[in-house]
Amino acid sequence: MGVGISVLIGLKSVTLFILFATIKNYGYTLLSLPFLYASLVSFLVALASNPSINLPILLGKNSDGTFPIWSLVMFSPYLYFVRGFSALRRMSSGEPPYSEICEGLYVGGWPCSIDKLPSGNPAIIDCTCEMPRMLEFTGNSAFLCVPTWDTRSPMPADIEVAVKWACRKRAQKIPVFIHCAYGHGRSVAVACALLVALGLAEDWKNAEKLIKQKRPYIRMNALHRKALEEWSKDRLSSPKVGVSSVILSSAIDRS
Numbered sequence: 001m002g003v004g005i006s007v008l009i010g011l012k013s014v015t016l017f018i019l020f021a022t023i024k025n026y027g028y029t030l031l032s033l034p035f036l037y038a039s040l041v042s043f044l045v046a047l048a049s050n051p052s053i054n055l056p057i058l059l060g061k062n063s064d065g066t067f068p069i070w071s072l073v074m075f076s077p078y079l080y081f082v083r084g085f086s087a088l089r090r091m092s093s094g095e096p097p098y099s100e101i102c103e104g105l106y107v108g109g110w111p112c113s114i115d116k117l118p119s120g121n122p123a124i125i126d127c128t129c130e131m132p133r134m135l136e137f138t139g140n141s142a143f144l145c146v147p148t149w150d151t152r153s154p155m156p157a158d159i160e161v162a163v164k165w166a167c168r169k170r171a172q173k174i175p176v177f178i179h180c181a182y183g184h185g186r187s188v189a190v191a192c193a194l195l196v197a198l199g200l201a202e203d204w205k206n207a208e209k210l211i212k213q214k215r216p217y218i219r220m221n222a223l224h225r226k227a228l229e230e231w232s233k234d235r236l237s238s239p240k241v242g243v244s245s246v247i248l249s250s251a252i253d254r255s
Contacts, residue, residue, distance in 0.1 A: 004049070004151045004223075005046075016038045020033075038077035049149040054149070056147040056152075086112075090109055095183075097111065097116040098116070099215040101210065102195070104174075105194065107187050107215055107218075108177065108178075110182075122176055126144070128148065130181070142169060146159075148186045150186070153185075159193045166190075166197075183218070188218045189227060192228055195207035196232075203232065
């Protein structure tokens with residue numbers, strides 16, 4: 001995307017508010033209220049997804065990939081919109097739901113059904129804050145959630161946690177599936193770092209080229225590349241794992 005989610009959802013908020021005002025002016029006050037509510041939700045999402053704020057926890061996604069009832073109700077205009085839009089976009093694109101980058105490592109879009117998931121009961125790294133983990137997957141696979149807004153990037157520290165988690169799974173010969181909404185940005189950033197950590201790429205730039213050979217439509221933006229640069233510098237300057245990362249990683253493994 002040429003513009004970020006905060007701009008796109010901000011424009012949606014304005015459009016919905018105009019619809020609300022128009023319908024209300026025609027005297028259909030009750031009918032106009034859902035448009036007002038959807039406009040307010042879109043405005044809140046646009047604000048929280050701005051890079052200067054970057055608050056993906058706003059949507060309340062749990063560490064197991066599910067959403068609490070209050071979130072499904074409160075943010076329903078946004079959550080169900082992005083799910084529907086994602087399904088339509090992926091159907092029209094004709095792109096495979098996932099691509100095998102190397103043996104045991106897959107990158108792809110949101111697995112909305114079993115057939116969109118690689119075989120072999122892979123460990124899943126979910127890089128979305130807006131897509132749910134489907135009920136049929138719950139408890140069947142190792143799972144790590146790295147909640148990130150669409151068109152934004154996981155923080156370097158979150159990338160490192162995901163990389164260490166995935167490296168442990170690969171050491172156990174467990175396949176790893178990294179996904180975001182479409183398998184183009186957020187998941188690719190994490191996969192680039194993982195390829196470097198596994199010794200399959202010299203740096204994240206070469207890793208990006210490797211992934212692009214297998215999944216041609218990837219599109220990392222400046223935020224993804226900046227996070228990978230920071231992750232690379234931190235990795236070179238701080239090879240030791242911090243106490244907080246160890247505690248978090250251990251907690252994830254036990255879950």
